[in-house]
Structure formats: C-alpha cells, structure tokens
Amino acid sequence: MAGRPGKSGNTAAADQGFEGDTMTISTGNPIEGSMADPSRRAGMDDPVTAEAYMLPSGQPVQLVDPDGLHVHNDKYPLPDGEALLKAYRELVVGRRVNDQANALVRQGRLAVYPSSHGQEACQVASALCIGADDWLFPTYRDTVAVIAKGVDPVQTLTLLQGDWHSGYDPYEHKVSIQATPLATQLLHAVGVAHAAKLKGEDTVVVALCGDGATSEGDFHEALNFAAVFHLPVVFFVQNNQYAISVPLNKQTVAPSLAHKAIGYGMPGERVDGNDTAALLAVLGKAVDRARQGGGPALVEAHTYRMQSHTNADDATRYRTDDEVAEWAPKDPLVRLRAYLKELNVLTEELEEEIAGRAETVAAQMRDGLNAETEVDPEDLFRFVFTEKTSQLREQAAMLRDELSRESA
Amino acid sequence: MSTTMTFAKALNTALADEMEADRSVVVFGEDVGPLGGVFRITDGLTQRFGEERCFDTPLAESGIMGMAIGMAMNGLRPVVEMQFDAFAYPAFEQVVSHVAKMPNRTRGKVKLPMVIRIPYAGGIGGVEHHCDSSESYYAHTPGLTVVAPATVEDAYTMLREAIRFPDPVVFLEPKKLYFSKEQLDLEALQSRWGTPALDRTDGPEPTAAPADSSIGRAVIAREGTDATLITYGPSVSTVMKAAAAAAEEGRSLEVIDIRSIVPFDDETVMASVRKTGRAVVVAEAPGFASVASEIVARVQERCFHSLAAPVLRVTGFDIPYPAPKLEHFYLPSVDRILDAVDELQWEDA
Incomplete structure (x- = not known):
C-alpha cells in the first residue's frame, strides 16, 4: 500500500501506538497510510506520535514558486509534464470561463456569478485529482471545478441563469449539485462515500468548501463522521481569505485550517493554492490514500479571491487594492506557464491550441446562455414528488387554467 | 394466527x-x-x-x-x-x-x-x-x-x-x-x-409505492352520521374514546384517522363532512398555524354548503409544551372534545 507509514521505525513506533504498519489511535480506528512519506517523517529510530502523523507541514507545500521555478520537496514529488500540461489546459479554460461568466452577468444573461478568478488552480486540481467514477461535491463558487470534471458549461450555469436550480444530472459525471447552504454538502459527500464503502466500491469523494464554511457545524460533523466511519473522503478547503467580507482571522484563531484535522483523528495538509503542481501532488496523495483504505484527510489551500464575492458585492469596502495587488504576481496561470515553458513542454503551437479551446468554450457559453430558453410552468409541480399529490394536481390545473385564460 | x-x-x-x-x-x-x-x-x-x-x-x-x-x-x-x-x-x-x-x-x-x-x-x-x-x-x-x-x-x-x-x-x-x-x-x-429479495444497491432507481398504500389515504376509524371528528397520531385514541362516550349520549360521531398528513386525503375527509355536515379537528400541537388549521381551512373551502356549523378545533394551547404535572390541562381530552361537539349548533338542526 503506497504511502503507508512504512516499515521504518516500526520498533520505536510501536511504543507510540503503532502496530506494524497500522497505527491505532484512541478512537480505535486503524489509520493505514499517511499523508507523509516515511522519508519526511521522523528518523528511523525516532518515535512517531499521532500528532506528528496528523499535523500539516510547517509551511504550505509549494512545488513551483511564483517565478515558475521548481521547489524541491521530500514528501511530494513533482507531477510529470504531461499531467501539468493537462492541468494548464484546464486552467486557461477555467480563467476564460470566469471572465466569460462575468461578462454574461453584465449583459444580463446570468443573475449573478461568484467567480473563482485567482483560484483556478484549486478548481482544476480538485477535478483532476479523481477519476470518472469518483464524486465531486462543489459549492456555488466551484463552477470551474464542475466544468473541469466534465459537466457541460451551459448546464452548469443553468443555476445562475435562472432556468432551474440546477441544470445537470449529478450521476452523469458524478458531480453533486452546487451547494449554497455552507458546509451542508460535506455531509452528503460523507454519505456517498459511506454507501460506496458498504457496497464495496473503491469510490473516492472530494468535498469542497471555503474558509468561512469551516465555522459551520456541518463542517465539524462531516469531518467527525468521515473519521469515525473511516471513509474515503478528501475534504478540500479553498482558503481564499474572505467569507464575503469577513477575513479569516475573524473566523478562527487556529494555527491553520489544516490543523483542525488532528482534532478529528485524520491527517491535515496545507498547500500553496496557486501552485497547480503542489495541489495535484497533495490532493493526489490524499486521494490515493483514501482509495487504499487510509481514511479521510483535510487539505487546506492558501489562495485568494481576486474579485468580489459576486458581482453584487463591493470588495473595496473591506480590503485594500494594495492587498489584492500583492496576490497578482502569485497568479496560478502565470507560474505554471512559466514552468512549462522552461520545461519546453509548452510550445507556441500548443498555447495557440489551448487558447483556441478556451475561446470555443466561451463561445459555447455565449451561444447557450444568449439563447432564449423556454421555461415550462408545469415543471413547477413535476419534480416535487415522484407522483404528484392530489393537492399539486389541483394547483397545476389552476395555473394551467389561469394561463389558458390569459392566452385566450 | x-x-x-x-x-x-x-x-x-x-x-x-x-x-x-x-x-x-x-x-x-x-x-x-x-x-x-x-x-x-x-x-x-x-x-x-x-x-x-x-x-x-x-x-x-x-x-x-x-x-x-x-x-x-x-x-x-x-x-x-x-x-x-x-x-x-x-x-x-x-x-x-x-x-x-x-x-x-x-x-x-x-x-x-x-x-x-x-x-x-x-x-x-x-x-x-x-x-x-x-x-x-x-x-x-x-x-x-x-x-x-x-x-x-x-x-x-x-x-x-x-x-x-x-x-x-x-x-x-x-x-x-x-x-x-x-x-x-x-x-x-x-x-x-411477499418475500422478494430486493437488491437495489446498484442504482438509485426507486420502486413504486404499493397500489393500496396508506400514504395519502385516511381511514374511517369509526363510522357515524352526526358529526365528523378529524384527527391523527396520538389524538386518535382520545377521539375514539370521545366518540364512544358520545354514542352513549345518543350522538353518532364519525372518526377519521388522517394517517397521512402529506399527501392529504381530501376525498375521504370531505366525503365524511358532506355526509355529517359538522366537523371538529383534534390535534395535540398548538393550534395556531397548524396542521389542524389547514384541515379546517380545506374543509370550509370544499364543504361550505354542506356545513351546519363552523368547523371547530380542539388543539394544544399556543404555549411551549407544559411540564409533566401540567400536561393534562394542555392535551385535548375527551371532555374538551365533547364540549366542542356540543357547540356545533345542534339547536339549529
């Protein structure tokens, strides 16, 4: 089993609660595997405590710095060029999706759009770190992640277009509805993972939330349930520093959000949220570990919401332009592009092709969302229950009659 | 057996x-x-x-x-x-x-x-x-x-x-x-x-409800002709006692056990009220903005011309649920139900 604590330090570790390859902590749940490689863990003869095992790295993991240079990390090898190129392609498309959606709001085609501009690396990595049969549980800000997992962009934006509260079939790409009530979807993710485990399927579930959502009770309940039932869920927090207007230091005084993991008996890790390579490496390891029966993990990405909460928000009321400007050079696209250029993987032809792909998606969004769609008033009653109640049949008939008189 | x-x-x-x-x-x-x-x-x-x-x-x-x-x-x-x-x-x-x-x-x-x-x-x-x-x-x-x-x-x-x-x-x-x-x-x-070994874990597809499902169907728990008592859940047994007591006084009360609050069985309830012309709704919950209120509204909307008296409610008071020594003052009782039945304008009949 990859990523297990390993044979090293067995003797010493046994004194600290390790039994062979499996560590048992006080909750009685075996924890097989670790976020950390043996090489990064305490030395061969050092005891490894539960705390050391679960605490995040001292600094957010970074594999490619803002200048596009590789940063060596013992725990996390750099993903190969092909994986990074694939991610870059999605990053460029994701940025274009964000820009196009903003434009569509200004044109009155979307009611509102919570942009993930600046967070595209998190968006893309959360979709690319899992397979087609794995589930993604997104929030309202994770439109780009939903699209990166394969959902049609126009169907994804149906929610914000106002045609219906969700426009895609969650089973088609294993992407749940974009949840608006904060942290509630984390428990659904736990349930899907629990059912998969009971059915003997090796599904992994990635559950997304933001820094603000970590204050919600459901965040706590979801992590605790996942840990107690030892479920294959990777909780991925995009810490973009603000919950609408409220900064992180008013949500928590924990050393980091990743530190919360230890309270539930699962490993936590923190990662540079604008470094696609590091995100793929850290999330990939957590996903592998979960799939192999290692249980849940909590990953916190340090990133920044470059734009307002939504188009209806005014970020200048609670943060300075200087603060925003500090994050501009850390842009996820700029740095991955620089690294791939340096690696000679990203040719000019490829860049053109990727840009063309992004424009195709943008055109698809414009065409799909500028089209006048018909809404059917009968739909109001159609999906509330599998079979309409007599009350809903009466009400549907009333509306039908009203409309027929209007059109007469 | x-x-x-x-x-x-x-x-x-x-x-x-x-x-x-x-x-x-x-x-x-x-x-x-x-x-x-x-x-x-x-x-x-x-x-x-x-x-x-x-x-x-x-x-x-x-x-x-x-x-x-x-x-x-x-x-x-x-x-x-x-x-x-x-x-x-x-x-x-x-x-x-x-x-x-x-x-x-x-x-x-x-x-x-x-x-x-x-x-x-x-x-x-x-x-x-x-x-x-x-x-x-x-x-x-x-x-x-x-x-x-x-x-x-x-x-x-x-x-x-x-x-x-x-x-x-x-x-x-x-x-x-x-x-x-x-x-x-x-x-x-x-x-x-029957004893089908259902194995539905392969998909989310649900099976249909049995054709004679109780979901959406009220039952007539006791037949009567003079007035309809409409109730559900914990109040059914109290209402049945009230109907038995009324029978001794020569009044024939029909009792409807709603069973299914949603969907609501308008058909069974309205047929009974149209037959008897009088109705009392009994429920334990506080009456304000309650299921009992909804039933009263539905009955008067649909049975107005069959009604000989206003539809009355016997419910819990609009207070937090009382302490054990006080709950018998709060809960709909046989006497309170019979008092409501007495108020159904019998003298006009």
Missing part, C-alpha cells in the same frame, strides 16, 4: 422485515445499535443484520441527516432515527434545504428514498424537549411526505410502505402509543408483502 403485539414491536418487526427483504435498507442514529434505541424500536437489528446495516453514529443530528442524504443518493435506503422530536431540530437545515428540495432541484434525477423516524408528541410525562408535536414544520415544507400511524397494524404497514416509498418520508411515531397493544395477525400482514 392472531397475536398480541405492541406498537413498538410492530415498528421493530417492520424494520427487520424490510432489512430482510431489501439489502439496501440501512438503519442508523443515536443508540440504535446494541442498545436497540431508547424506545427499543431497533432492538436486535445490529445483532441480526450486523453493524454495517444497523449502527450508532456520533451524537449529531445534522450529521445523521446529511449522511443519510448522501447514502440515498448513492443507492441505499437509509432509515434514520431522531431520538426525540425536539432533538431533530439540529437536522432541520438538512431536512428543509436538501431532503425536501434535492429531487426537485435535480429535476427528479436524484431521488432520496429515505425515512426519518421521529418519536413525537406528548402524553408520557416527559420533561422539556421530549414532547413536541413538530408535524407542522415538516408538513409546511414542500417535498416532504409526512405520516403518523395511530394503530399497531398501521405502525407495521406504514413503516414498510415508507421504506419502499420513492421519496423521503417523515415518519412520526406517537411515543405515548409505543407500549399500546393490539391483536394482530402478523403472518397475514407479512404475506401481503
């Missing part, structure tokens, strides 16, 4: 029979494992079906409800127990925002075939937070099916039907009835269901 069975044992048997018939049925909640639930409704299920099918969760109702949603999304049929009515409130956001809405949001792509069992209402001398009649909160939320059995036979049948129902069901169990007993021919009841 007829046997004596308690309401609690009927529920327990229904759970066991559905778990036996359908391996996608899983039961979980607080203390439902080795203990068998604080009311013993899940007694023996962990022992019989294993810890994977009937298990204790951490003490967190929103967690239980949210996890059940995900399990239902992924092919299982969770039956969750909220330990007491008022302890279900932490799960309210999950119930209102997701259980009730997700099938509609996904245009029917996601079905949530789950049952939320809630021991509810008073009459047991319970302390605060153990006696709430919370049905109106659920009944007011579009997307929830809300039922409350009042007999031992219905406890068995309706729970099995709720588990097989394609949509989420809030299953309200009047806890004062848990240890009431009835003669029951269990084998005859069980034979109605």
Whole structure:
C-alpha cells in the first residue's frame, strides 16, 4: 500500500501506538497510510506520535514558486509534464470561463456569478485529482471545478441563469449539485462515500468548501463522521481569505485550517493554492490514500479571491487594492506557464491550441446562455414528488387554467 | 394466527422485515445499535443484520441527516432515527434545504428514498424537549411526505410502505402509543408483502409505492352520521374514546384517522363532512398555524354548503409544551372534545 507509514521505525513506533504498519489511535480506528512519506517523517529510530502523523507541514507545500521555478520537496514529488500540461489546459479554460461568466452577468444573461478568478488552480486540481467514477461535491463558487470534471458549461450555469436550480444530472459525471447552504454538502459527500464503502466500491469523494464554511457545524460533523466511519473522503478547503467580507482571522484563531484535522483523528495538509503542481501532488496523495483504505484527510489551500464575492458585492469596502495587488504576481496561470515553458513542454503551437479551446468554450457559453430558453410552468409541480399529490394536481390545473385564460 | 403485539414491536418487526427483504435498507442514529434505541424500536437489528446495516453514529443530528442524504443518493435506503422530536431540530437545515428540495432541484434525477423516524408528541410525562408535536414544520415544507400511524397494524404497514416509498418520508411515531397493544395477525400482514429479495444497491432507481398504500389515504376509524371528528397520531385514541362516550349520549360521531398528513386525503375527509355536515379537528400541537388549521381551512373551502356549523378545533394551547404535572390541562381530552361537539349548533338542526 503506497504511502503507508512504512516499515521504518516500526520498533520505536510501536511504543507510540503503532502496530506494524497500522497505527491505532484512541478512537480505535486503524489509520493505514499517511499523508507523509516515511522519508519526511521522523528518523528511523525516532518515535512517531499521532500528532506528528496528523499535523500539516510547517509551511504550505509549494512545488513551483511564483517565478515558475521548481521547489524541491521530500514528501511530494513533482507531477510529470504531461499531467501539468493537462492541468494548464484546464486552467486557461477555467480563467476564460470566469471572465466569460462575468461578462454574461453584465449583459444580463446570468443573475449573478461568484467567480473563482485567482483560484483556478484549486478548481482544476480538485477535478483532476479523481477519476470518472469518483464524486465531486462543489459549492456555488466551484463552477470551474464542475466544468473541469466534465459537466457541460451551459448546464452548469443553468443555476445562475435562472432556468432551474440546477441544470445537470449529478450521476452523469458524478458531480453533486452546487451547494449554497455552507458546509451542508460535506455531509452528503460523507454519505456517498459511506454507501460506496458498504457496497464495496473503491469510490473516492472530494468535498469542497471555503474558509468561512469551516465555522459551520456541518463542517465539524462531516469531518467527525468521515473519521469515525473511516471513509474515503478528501475534504478540500479553498482558503481564499474572505467569507464575503469577513477575513479569516475573524473566523478562527487556529494555527491553520489544516490543523483542525488532528482534532478529528485524520491527517491535515496545507498547500500553496496557486501552485497547480503542489495541489495535484497533495490532493493526489490524499486521494490515493483514501482509495487504499487510509481514511479521510483535510487539505487546506492558501489562495485568494481576486474579485468580489459576486458581482453584487463591493470588495473595496473591506480590503485594500494594495492587498489584492500583492496576490497578482502569485497568479496560478502565470507560474505554471512559466514552468512549462522552461520545461519546453509548452510550445507556441500548443498555447495557440489551448487558447483556441478556451475561446470555443466561451463561445459555447455565449451561444447557450444568449439563447432564449423556454421555461415550462408545469415543471413547477413535476419534480416535487415522484407522483404528484392530489393537492399539486389541483394547483397545476389552476395555473394551467389561469394561463389558458390569459392566452385566450 | 392472531397475536398480541405492541406498537413498538410492530415498528421493530417492520424494520427487520424490510432489512430482510431489501439489502439496501440501512438503519442508523443515536443508540440504535446494541442498545436497540431508547424506545427499543431497533432492538436486535445490529445483532441480526450486523453493524454495517444497523449502527450508532456520533451524537449529531445534522450529521445523521446529511449522511443519510448522501447514502440515498448513492443507492441505499437509509432509515434514520431522531431520538426525540425536539432533538431533530439540529437536522432541520438538512431536512428543509436538501431532503425536501434535492429531487426537485435535480429535476427528479436524484431521488432520496429515505425515512426519518421521529418519536413525537406528548402524553408520557416527559420533561422539556421530549414532547413536541413538530408535524407542522415538516408538513409546511414542500417535498416532504409526512405520516403518523395511530394503530399497531398501521405502525407495521406504514413503516414498510415508507421504506419502499420513492421519496423521503417523515415518519412520526406517537411515543405515548409505543407500549399500546393490539391483536394482530402478523403472518397475514407479512404475506401481503411477499418475500422478494430486493437488491437495489446498484442504482438509485426507486420502486413504486404499493397500489393500496396508506400514504395519502385516511381511514374511517369509526363510522357515524352526526358529526365528523378529524384527527391523527396520538389524538386518535382520545377521539375514539370521545366518540364512544358520545354514542352513549345518543350522538353518532364519525372518526377519521388522517394517517397521512402529506399527501392529504381530501376525498375521504370531505366525503365524511358532506355526509355529517359538522366537523371538529383534534390535534395535540398548538393550534395556531397548524396542521389542524389547514384541515379546517380545506374543509370550509370544499364543504361550505354542506356545513351546519363552523368547523371547530380542539388543539394544544399556543404555549411551549407544559411540564409533566401540567400536561393534562394542555392535551385535548375527551371532555374538551365533547364540549366542542356540543357547540356545533345542534339547536339549529
């Protein structure tokens, strides 16, 4: 089993609660595997405590710095060029999706759009770190992640277009509805993972939330349930520093959000949220570990919401332009592009092709969302229950009659 | 063969029979494992079906409800127990925002075939937070099916039907009835269901409800001609006593046990009221903005020309559920019901 604590330090570790390859902590749940490689863990003869095992790295993991240079990390090898190129392609498309959606709001085609501009690396990595049969549980800000997992962009934006509260079939790409009530979807993710485990399927579930959502009770309940039932869920927090207007230091005084993991008996890790390579490496390891029966993990990405909460928000009321400007050079696209250029993987032809792909998606969004769609008033009653109640049949008939008189 | 069975044992048997018939049925909640639930409704299920099918969760109702949603999304049929009515409130956001809405949001792509069992209402001398009649909160939320059995036979049948129902069901169990007993021919009841080994874990596709389902159907618990008493859940037994007492005084009262609050059986209720011309609605919950209020409104909208008197309500007062020594002042009583019947303008008849 990859990523297990390993044979090293067995003797010493046994004194600290390790039994062979499996560590048992006080909750009685075996924890097989670790976020950390043996090489990064305490030395061969050092005891490894539960705390050391679960605490995040001292600094957010970074594999490619803002200048596009590789940063060596013992725990996390750099993903190969092909994986990074694939991610870059999605990053460029994701940025274009964000820009196009903003434009569509200004044109009155979307009611509102919570942009993930600046967070595209998190968006893309959360979709690319899992397979087609794995589930993604997104929030309202994770439109780009939903699209990166394969959902049609126009169907994804149906929610914000106002045609219906969700426009895609969650089973088609294993992407749940974009949840608006904060942290509630984390428990659904736990349930899907629990059912998969009971059915003997090796599904992994990635559950997304933001820094603000970590204050919600459901965040706590979801992590605790996942840990107690030892479920294959990777909780991925995009810490973009603000919950609408409220900064992180008013949500928590924990050393980091990743530190919360230890309270539930699962490993936590923190990662540079604008470094696609590091995100793929850290999330990939957590996903592998979960799939192999290692249980849940909590990953916190340090990133920044470059734009307002939504188009209806005014970020200048609670943060300075200087603060925003500090994050501009850390842009996820700029740095991955620089690294791939340096690696000679990203040719000019490829860049053109990727840009063309992004424009195709943008055109698809414009065409799909500028089209006048018909809404059917009968739909109001159609999906509330599998079979309409007599009350809903009466009400549907009333509306039908009203409309027929209007059109007469 | 007829046997004596308690309401609690009927529920327990229904759970066991559905778990036996359908391996996608899983039961979980607080203390439902080795203990068998604080009311013993899940007694023996962990022992019989294993810890994977009937298990204790951490003490967190929103967690239980949210996890059940995900399990239902992924092919299982969770039956969750909220330990007491008022302890279900932490799960309210999950119930209102997701259980009730997700099938509609996904245009029917996601079905949530789950049952939320809630021991509810008073009459047991319970302390605060153990006696709430919370049905109106659920009944007011579009997307929830809300039922409350009042007999031992219905406890068995309706729970099995709720588990097989394609949509989420809030299953309200009047806890004062848990240890009431009835003669029951269990084998005859069980034979109605057959013994199919259902294996639905491969997909979310639900089966249709049985054609003669109690969900959406009221029953006439006692036939009568002079007035209709409409009630449900814990109040049914009180109303039956009132009807028996009225009969001794020469008044023939029809009793309707609603059973299914949502969907509501307008047909049975209205047919009875049109026949008798008078009606009293009896329920334990505070009357203001309640299920009882809704029933009164529906009756007067649909039966106005058949009515000889205003439709009256006998309900709990609009106060928090009282302390044990005061609850008998609060609960609808035989006398209070008969007083209401006396006010139905008989002198004009």
